[in-house]
Amino acid sequence: MIKKIAILVVCVLIFAWFVGPVFMIVIASLTPSTEYYKMDQILPRSLTLNHLESLFVRLKGWEATMNSVQVALWSILISFLIGLPAAYVLARYVFKGKNLLRIIVLMTRSFPVLIIAVPLITVYLRIGLNDTILGVSLAHTSMILPFIVIITSGILSGISVEYEEAGMVFGLSRFGSFLRITLPLALPGLAASAIYAFILSWNEVFVAAVLTLVNRTLPAHILNTAMTSPDYFKFAAGTVMAVPAMIFIFFTRKYLMSMWGISLK
C-alpha cells in the first residue's frame, strides 16, 4: 500500500515536471496580455487567439511555418531516396568491406552538422541556392541520412529475407520482390522513421538560421526575433513549434524505443 502511494506520488511529480511547461506555454499563448502581466493571476479568465493570429499574419509566422514544412518534406524525400537503397544493402547483402561502410554511417551520425553551414554559404551563393528551401533541405539531409540508414536497415533486417526469396522463386525480380513484399511489410516502420526525420529537420535551428535570410524556417525566424519580440510572440511561436512534434510523438509512440533508443546506441 505504501509502495503504491509512493509510486503514485512520483508519477504525479513526473507528470507535473514534464507536462507543466508545455501546458504553461499553450495557456500563455492563449492568454490576453493584460491578464498575463497581472502578478496575482496564473490562469487566465478568458482566452484569445489574437497572439497566434498576429504571429501568423503580422509577424511572418505563416511563411516561416510553411518554409519549415517544405524543408522537412524535401529532406525526408531526399533522405529516403538515397538512404533506403543503402539501408537495404546493409540489411541484406554480405560482402567484403561491409563493416567499413557500416562504420562510416555510424561515424557520420555524430558529425556536428552545424559546421557545414558556414562553408555551404559560399557554395550556395555560387550556384544560386543561398536563402532557398532546397539549400536548407540539402544540408538537413546530410544530418538526417545516417539516422535514416541506421533505422531503416534495422527495420528491413527485421523482415525475413525468406519472403523475398519466395517472391523470387515465383518469378519476381529482386527489385520487384522488394517492392511488392518487403516494402509493404516495412511501411509502418518506414512511416515512423519519416516522422523521426521530420522532427529532426523541423527542430534544427543553427544550419537553417545561418543558411537563410528572408526565407527563414520557423525556428530560425524565432531565434532571430525572440529576444526583441514581445512575450506573446514567444509563447505563440513556442506553441506552434511544439504542436506537430507532440502529435507525431503520439502517433509513433510504439516506436519510441526503437527510434530514439536504438538509433543512438
Place this chain on the structure above:
Amino acid sequence: MVYKKDPVPFLLFSPLIAYLILFMGIPLIQTFILAFTSPQGPWGNFERLVRSGEFWVTLQNTLVITGIIVPLQLILGLALALFVNQRFKGYLFILYIIAIPLALSDVSASLMSYTVFGYSGLLNKALVMTGLIEFPMYFLGRHVQDRAFWVIIITEIWRATPLVFVILLAGLQAVNKEYLEAADIFGFSKWKKFTRIILPVLRPSMMAALLIRTLFAFQIFGVVWVLNDRGIPVMAGEAYYYQTQLHNPNMASAYGLMIALVSVIISWLYLVFFRPKKYEERGGLA
C-alpha cells in the same frame, strides 16, 4: 546469402557515399581552409582565439555546462528508467509523458522555460503570490548571469534527460529475468542486484547515452541563445555570432573546427572502447 563480386550493393550504396562526400566531406575540408585563412597567415584565427579572453570564457562555459548537465541527466535518466521499468499499472502513460521533450526543439523548450522563468513567469507569480518576495525578480538577462546560467542548466536537463531515459530503458530490456530470480535465490539485496546484475548489463547503453549527450551538450546553442543571447557565450553560439553578426566566416569556422575536433575525439573514444553491436543483428522494431 553470399554474392561475390556483385556490383549491385556498391551501386546501391554509392549515392549515400557521394552525398556524404558532397555535403560532409567537402564542407569539412572547406571549414579547415576557412579556419586557416586570415590576413595574419594560416594560424591567425587561432592566435586571435587563444589571445582573446572571450574564447577561454566560451570554452569554459561550454565545458562547465557539459560537465554539469551530462552527469545529472545520466543519474536522472537512470532513475526514471528504473522507475518506469517496474511496470506498475499505467507505466506506459508515464513513459509517454516523459517522452514529450524528445520531440521538442531546443528553441521551443527554451520558450517553455521562459514561461516559467520570465519576469511575469510562473515562478515569479508563485513567489509573489505566496509572499516569499515582494516584487518579481529577474532570472534571465545579462545583469543576472548566475541565475541565467542555472535557468539554462535546468532547461537543458528538462529537455534532454528523456533521451537518456529512453536509451537506458531500451537497455534495461536486456536484463535477463532469470539472473534476477537466481539472485533472489542466493539472497542478494536490492542494492547488490543493482550493482552486480543490472549495472553491468546496462553499461553499453550508459556509455552510449553518456557519449551522445556529451557530443550534443558540447554543441549547445538554441537554449543559450534564445534564453540569454550572448550573455553566456558558448562555442556554437560564438560560431553563429561571428558568422551572422560579424560576417567573419573564418573565425566562425575556427570555432566550428574546435567543436568538430572535440566531437571527433569523443566519437573516436566511443568507437574504440564501446564498439556497438551490428545493428541488423538487433532485429527490427519491437
